[in-house]
Amino acid sequence: MAVPSGPVTASTDAERAMFDFVDAYDRAYETAALEHGLSVAQACVLGRLTRQIGMRELADELGCDASNITQIIRRLEVRDLVRRLPHPDDRRSRQIVRTPNGTTLYAAFEESFEFARSATANLSAGEQDQLVALLRKALNGTRKPNG
Amino acid sequence: MAVPSGPVTASTDAERAMFDFVDAYDRAYETAALEHGLSVAQACVLGRLTRQIGMRELADELGCDASNITQIIRRLEVRDLVRRLPHPDDRRSRQIVRTPNGTTLYAAFEESFEFARSATANLSAGEQDQLVALLRKALNGTRKPNG
DNA sequence: CTAGATGCTTAATCCAATCAAGCATCTATC
DNA sequence: GATAGATGCTTGATTGGATTAAGCATCTAG
Numbered sequence: 001m002a003v004p005s006g007p008v009t010a011s012t013d014a015e016r017a018m019f020d021f022v023d024a025y026d027r028a029y030e031t032a033a034l035e036h037g038l039s040v041a042q043a044c045v046l047g048r049l050t051r052q053i054g055m056r057e058l059a060d061e062l063g064c065d066a067s068n069i070t071q072i073i074r075r076l077e078v079r080d081l082v083r084r085l086p087h088p089d090d091r092r093s094r095q096i097v098r099t100p101n102g103t104t105l106y107a108a109f110e111e112s113f114e115f116a117r118s119a120t121a122n123l124s125a126g127e128q129d130q131l132v133a134l135l136r137k138a139l140n141g142t143r144k145p146n147g
Numbered sequence: 148m149a150v151p152s153g154p155v156t157a158s159t160d161a162e163r164a165m166f167d168f169v170d171a172y173d174r175a176y177e178t179a180a181l182e183h184g185l186s187v188a189q190a191c192v193l194g195r196l197t198r199q200i201g202m203r204e205l206a207d208e209l210g211c212d213a214s215n216i217t218q219i220i221r222r223l224e225v226r227d228l229v230r231r232l233p234h235p236d237d238r239r240s241r242q243i244v245r246t247p248n249g250t251t252l253y254a255a256f257e258e259s260f261e262f263a264r265s266a267t268a269n270l271s272a273g274e275q276d277q278l279v280a281l282l283r284k285a286l287n288g289t290r291k292p293n294g
Numbered sequence: 295c296t297a298g299a300t301g302c303t304t305a306a307t308c309c310a311a312t313c314a315a316g317c318a319t320c321t322a323t324c
Numbered sequence: 325g326a327t328a329g330a331t332g333c334t335t336g337a338t339t340g341g342a343t344t345a346a347g348c349a350t351c352t353a354g
Contacts, residue, residue, distance in 0.1 A: 002188075002310080003187070003192065003210075003310085003311095004209065004210075011264075013275070013279050014266075014267040014278060017282045018172065018266065019263065020286065021165075021285070022168075024286055025165065026169065039341080040150070041150045041340080045150065054302095055302060062151065063151075063174075064150060064341090064343090065342070065343060065344080067302080067303070068341070068342055068343075069302090070303060070304085071340085075340080090300090091350060091351085092302065092348095093300090093350090094301080114289075116166065117162070118288060118289045119161075119285035119286065119289055120161040120165075120285070122286075122287055123281065128159070128160070131161060131278075131282075132164040134278045134281065135164045135168045136167075137269055138267070139171055141265060141269055142171060142175065142261075142262050142265045149341080150342095201332075201333095202333060203331080203332055211311070214312075214333080214335080217334060218311090219309090221334095237320070238319060239319045241332080296353100297353090298351105298352090298354105299352075300350080300352095301348105302347105302348090302349090303347080303349105305344100305347100306344085306346105307342100307343085307344085307345105309340105310339100310340085311339085311340085312338085313337085313338085313339105314336090314337090315334100315336085316333105316335080317334080317335100318331100319330100319331080320329105320330080320332095321330075322328090322329085323327090323329100324326085324328100
């Protein structure tokens with residue numbers, strides 16, 4: 001299990017609650033991924049493939065190097081979860097798509113990752129709206145490392 | 148940069164807001180760690196060392212294998228950020244402590260990791276209380292992978 | 295036609311995580 | 325006491341993620 005990313009000594013209740021929530025979210029995600037033989041990175045990449053997309057584009061969206069994507073996609077391809085199609089117009093480029101296997105597996109993963117669903121279900125409609133507003137307001141003005 | 152752990156296609160506003168928040172939090176943490184030459188795991192471990200603590204205890208708290216801690220601590224020790232003291236009563240055991248260097252560096256890291264502080268500062272006292280209550284309520288009943 | 299940009303891959307390196315073994319030490323029991 | 329098993333930690337091996345530098349093929353602007 002990955003190590004939790006957050007301070008242990010939060011100075012306020014709010015910081016503590018944020019950390020606890022983030023930690024629970026991350027752990028739930030990792031657990032769900034492992035249940036389906038996926039790493040966190042693999043699950044995340046698989047989840048992005050709702051449409052054909054190039055390697056470069058994928059790397060930009062995920063904020064990491066293209067060579068990183070290369071190896072993640074290779075591992076997914078070996079398991080027949082994705083396929084790399086030639087780009088119709090640009091022979092340098094590949095279009096990545098999920099295979100039916102990949103789509104099925106990802107659906108199963110999402111079913112396992114019930115964290116956000118459960119968390120949402122614990123709140124009334126009004127509370128959900130409140131939470132959304134508060135989270136967005138809290139985010140406002142925080143530094144965004146990569147766009 | 149690590150890949151974001153979360154679904155891209157969130158089915159509700161609330162899920163989307165949760166993911167955005169978690170993603171921003173994780174990225175801010177990683178960025179702050181990198182600014183001080185620390186990995187996420189290293190920053191996290193360093194943050195736990197507010198008291199003397201054994202390797203076993205550390206591994207349990209972080210929910211990972213003891214051998215994982217061994218190597219993380221070794222890298223921190225090489226940089227004189229932590230020290231491994233013999234346990235007074237049990238010669239198998241080590242007590243890990245931060246060196247003054249480690250304490251200084253971690254303080255600087257925490258200063259850089261302003262995400263939770265800024266996010267909190269964006270909210271009034273009343274809103275903070277609301278957020279804490281909502282986050283805790285949302286967490287209630289979600290599966291807890293490791294206690 | 296060519297210089298440079300672009301899309302991707304490969305190889306090398308570092309770190310994190312996990313597993314299986316192993317050593318030293320401790321503890322409970324005989 | 326002796327010893328069997330538990331405990332604390334380390335080591336080595338393996339897997340995977342992330343980054344960097346280098347390289348190839350292709351595209352595009354001039």
